[in-house]
Amino acid sequence: MKALVSGMIFLGLTSLGFAQENTNGIQTVALEAITVSANADYIKTVNDARTPEVVKALHLKAASFDPTSAKDFDPKENKPYEAVFKATNGSLIAAYGPSGAILSSQAKFSNVTLPVSVREKAFADKEGWEMKGNHYMSTYVDNTLVKLRYKIHFENGNRSKRMILDLR
Secondary structure (H helix, E strand, O other): OHHHHHHHHHHHHHHHHHHOOOOOOOOOOOOOOOOOOOOHHHHHHHOOOOOOHHHHHHHHHHHHOOHHHOOOOOOOOOOOEEEEEEEOOEEEEEEEOOOOOEEEEEEEEEOOOOOHHHHHHHHOOOOOOEEEEEEEEEEEEOOEEEEEEEEEEEEEOOEEEEEEEEOO
16 A cells, blocks of 8 residues: 555656756747848948938838848849838938849938937037027048038027037
8 A cells, every 4th residue: 555655646746747848947038030131231330429310210221221121122123223211391202223222322411409419529619509400411422531521500699500520
């Protein structure tokens, strides 16, 4: 009888041991789908600390766009495929090659929130002056940011000044 009870206890304990999954400390993690863009280098080139947030958002939208899925895209055509991306205060025009990579882009925006580094340069030695407006312009061609410019309009009473910051 003791042998039967001991056997039943042993059998019960061994079944509990097999109920646990042996993962050797490794846990399974589900990952979200990741899309690798042909335009990752474009984003690295055109976005930095001097780029306004609204512009960064349109750059990302242009880089994420797949022109090869557009109805009027023809990879055999010799001229680049152009797409226009708009925000409330500006736009970005991007030209895509046959593979869907961005060949060039032009961005123009008005009255953007100036990044801190640009704001510090613009307002240095301008005590008493008030910014009345600004324009942001950038041009990207062949993997190079060839133009990055801010035009800022200041007023102080009845006097006004325009400042151009060429950051390229």
